[in-house]
Amino acid sequence: MLWTEKYGPKSFDEVLGNIKIKDAIVEWTEEWLNGNTQKCMLLIGPAGTGKTTLAHLAAKEFSEYIELNASDKRSYDIINNTIGEASASKSLYGDGLKLIIMDEVDGIHGTEDRGGTRAITKIIKEGHHPLIMMANDPYSKRLKSLKPKCNTLILRKVHTNSIVSLLKKICVKEGVEFEEHVIRNLAKRSNGDLRSAINDLEVIARGKDKITSEDLEFLSKKDDIANIFDSVRIVLKSKNPRRIKDAMKLDVEPSFILELIAENIPKEYEKVHELQKAYEMISLADIYLGRAFNTRVYTYWKYTYELMSLGVALSKDETYRKFSRFTNSSIFSMLSKSRSKRDLKDRVAEKMGEQLHSSKKVVKEQFPYMEIMFQNDETAYDLATYYGLSDDEVKLFRSRKIKIKKTKPQKPVPSPKMSDKSLSGFKTKTTKKSASKLQDKKSLEEKKPDSKSDKKVKGDRKKKRSVNKKLFNKLEDKTSDKNEKSDGDKEEDKSQTSLFNF
Amino acid sequence: MAHNMKMVILLNGPWVEKYRPKTLDEVVGQDHTISRLKRYVKEGNMPNLMFTGPAGVGKTTTAIALAKEMLGEYWRQNFLELNASDARGIDTVRNDIKSFCRLKAVGSPFRIIFLDEVDNMTKDAQHALRREMEMYTKTSSFILSCNYSSKIIDPIQSRCAIFRFTPVKGHQIIHRLEYIAEAENLNINISAIESIVYFAEGDMRRAVNILQASASMDEEITEESIHDVVSKAKPKDVKKIVNKALDGDFLSARELLREVMVVQGTSGEDMVTQIYQEVSRMALEDSIRENIYIKLIESIGETDYRIREGSNPRIQLEALLTKFLINTKAD
Numbered sequence: 145m146l147w148t149e150k151y152g153p154k155s156f157d158e159v160l161g162n163i164k165i166k167d168a169i170v171e172w173t174e175e176w177l178n179g180n181t182q183k184c185m186l187l188i189g190p191a192g193t194g195k196t197t198l199a200h201l202a203a204k205e206f207s208e209y210i211e212l213n214a215s216d217k218r219s220y221d222i223i224n225n226t227i228g229e230a231s232a233s234k235s236l237y238g239d240g241l242k243l244i245i246m247d248e249v250d251g252i253h254g255t256e257d258r259g260g261t262r263a264i265t266k267i268i269k270e271g272h273h274p275l276i277m278m279a280n281d282p283y284s285k286r287l288k289s290l291k292p293k294c295n296t297l298i299l300r301k302v303h304t305n306s307i308v309s310l311l312k313k314i315c316v317k318e319g320v321e322f323e324e325h326v327i328r329n330l331a332k333r334s335n336g337d338l339r340s341a342i343n344d345l346e347v348i349a350r351g352k353d354k355i356t357s358e359d360l361e362f363l364s365k366k367d368d369i370a371n372i373f374d375s376v377r378i379v380l381k382s383k384n385p386r387r388i389k390d391a392m393k394l395d396v397e398p399s400f401i402l403e404l405i406a407e408n409i410p411k412e413y414e415k416v417h418e419l420q421k422a423y424e425m426i427s428l429a430d431i432y433l434g435r436a437f438n439t440r441v442y443t444y445w446k447y448t449y450e451l452m453s454l455g456v457a458l459s460k461d462e463t464y465r466k467f468s469r470f471t472n473s474s475i476f477s478m479l480s481k482s483r484s485k486r487d488l489k490d491r492v493a494e495k496m497g498e499q500l501h502s503s504k505k506v507v508k509e510q511f512p513y514m515e516i517m518f519q520n521d522e523t524a525y526d527l528a529t530y531y532g533l534s535d536d537e538v539k540l541f542r543s544r545k546i547k548i549k550k551t552k553p554q555k556p557v558p559s560p561k562m563s564d565k566s567l568s569g570f571k572t573k574t575t576k577k578s579a580s581k582l583q584d585k586k587s588l589e590e591k592k593p594d595s596k597s598d599k600k601v602k603g604d605r606k607k608k609r610s611v612n613k614k615l616f617n618k619l620e621d622k623t624s625d626k627n628e629k630s631d632g633d634k635e636e637d638k639s640q641t642s643l644f645n646f
Numbered sequence: 647m648a649h650n651m652k653m654v655i656l657l658n659g660p661w662v663e664k665y666r667p668k669t670l671d672e673v674v675g676q677d678h679t680i681s682r683l684k685r686y687v688k689e690g691n692m693p694n695l696m697f698t699g700p701a702g703v704g705k706t707t708t709a710i711a712l713a714k715e716m717l718g719e720y721w722r723q724n725f726l727e728l729n730a731s732d733a734r735g736i737d738t739v740r741n742d743i744k745s746f747c748r749l750k751a752v753g754s755p756f757r758i759i760f761l762d763e764v765d766n767m768t769k770d771a772q773h774a775l776r777r778e779m780e781m782y783t784k785t786s787s788f789i790l791s792c793n794y795s796s797k798i799i800d801p802i803q804s805r806c807a808i809f810r811f812t813p814v815k816g817h818q819i820i821h822r823l824e825y826i827a828e829a830e831n832l833n834i835n836i837s838a839i840e841s842i843v844y845f846a847e848g849d850m851r852r853a854v855n856i857l858q859a860s861a862s863m864d865e866e867i868t869e870e871s872i873h874d875v876v877s878k879a880k881p882k883d884v885k886k887i888v889n890k891a892l893d894g895d896f897l898s899a900r901e902l903l904r905e906v907m908v909v910q911g912t913s914g915e916d917m918v919t920q921i922y923q924e925v926s927r928m929a930l931e932d933s934i935r936e937n938i939y940i941k942l943i944e945s946i947g948e949t950d951y952r953i954r955e956g957s958n959p960r961i962q963l964e965a966l967l968t969k970f971l972i973n974t975k976a977d
Contacts, residue, residue, distance in 0.1 A: 503731035512879035520862035530659035
């Protein structure tokens, strides 16, 4: 049995810290059991502060409970089916109260959990059953709509002294000798996370009769990987070089740390010159990232780290005594939201690049002009065909579909003269009705006209319309007259189909 | 005649391709370079070449035209075109070049490898490239092209004859645009063409794109239509970003900047140019004082430089926005 289980509290009395919250839950449970419907509970607090423990202790009081975790796929349906049912139907036995425990509700996200929050809200509305929800991040957007509907309780980190005393108790029970400072160190490094403190203790003490400072070294690796937001907080809140240097011991790409520090500078620093100085440091830090990348001399990274941490930290006149909410950079959500569009751009740029003898970058620089060209139906059609763009790819440049005037299916590569003769023939001999009939017949004959030949025909027709005299000087004047005339027809009645447009 | 007929059924595709010069003689504005290259063609031999110069001045065009004239009928089989930006990294360069160079030229005296945008290759890849260049000297020649020769390692530079391409001169662009206008039967006046030249800044590709975009918009192309196209093609919201920063609202300015760069995909270089233009416009309209203006220009210039040095242009531009803050406070 894991020590966290073995030494976890068996009753509310044994729970460490957060006394008020504990009492609130005890009372909430009793009210339910007395038949008084209560608002649902939302417990928010960092890991290892006892949220799950409290929920499980409460669960003991009820006849049944259901637990859902963030690891479950939380689509609307799953929540509805498992919880909705439990919530709406009364149990045949006992008091019929089924406690519902939802862990990590702030973890419901993305398309995978589409409607997750909605499902919870619905259950809160309908439910006749007690519901306890848990979350880590009090500022999560997912909680915004939930919070007002719940009895929200914020759990604080467990005090170091409480952790120390529990760890000592465990050592005594396990028969492990200990030095005071080792236990204290364990408690401190856990940063109020009781669970991780017990886990750490178990790692170094299980099966031994003594723990020393040497054992702590074994843990130090894990310690290096601190939370990135804690690091950002230290950089912006502290001016202590040692602490700041320690905070940079992260197992994260420097560019990512840089992004997060930059993001939060204006949220902490209030004076303009502080902001400027700090951003100057960020700018320099980025230059060393660039130099490291360009030259492959990654030892330059050390300057990046120094500049973006201590450099930014020392840019403030005084440390601020205020609460700041540090957030993730908006860049990441923008990147993920625009991903499909950027992929599309890349794909199109690659296609075009092959024709234009250019890199994707150079092609993309021309996109704004293409956007303008694509507003014109004819140019859009020609360009789309030239580059072999699909309808979806064309959407990159224009929102409307390209209006393709239907054309008379023809043999793929007709000589211009031939087609012109036949065209003038149609023009004179067919009426609108018979023309469309004829077209129907033709399209039946060629049920699956090769799209390529279709396009070529289109190009053919268009070319004729564009008055490229150089190429047409060999055609009879008569025919070209007719062409122009038919152009005029087209202007008058755009809705008409194919043949008549000639 | 047969050829002509084929032409007729061709689509009216991008003019930058349609009117890309097909021969060395057609290349506009690089007379010095062209005459030297033609000497190579005459001799039937060429050293490794490096073309440097800004965008849209004819580096790629010249390389392709040179390959055609040098290699003759079977130029396609003996010409490899690689883009270092898209295929950067050592492996791509090695694999593609190796497999191409291993085979002897058939139908041509030797083979030509054209490697575009070499300045976007990492230093490692460039060193690898150097070795490849040495290894296949007998069978192949290289043409490298880049915007900045300073970004190319010395050993490569010393192995190439370097040709510097200059921005195409105004009258030469005018000449070319008039040629296209006639071939396309456009209704355009000289002042419109001059205004294209002004915006193109020596970049022929941009000039032709502006022309085609304008032609797709209006039957009659006037100076106004050119202005319209250019302003439509500009990254949006730059004015807003600058004004928000000048008003001291850094967070909004930064968010908008991110939107423009990340979502709309505007490049850092474009952004910094636009910010520069916006600020100089404001100075012209007297909406910022001279001393502030010059301070901003100093910061913008520094940012322009840092963008090329750093790893993330957006971070550099965010830093630039902070420089706009104090200047309003000074007012």
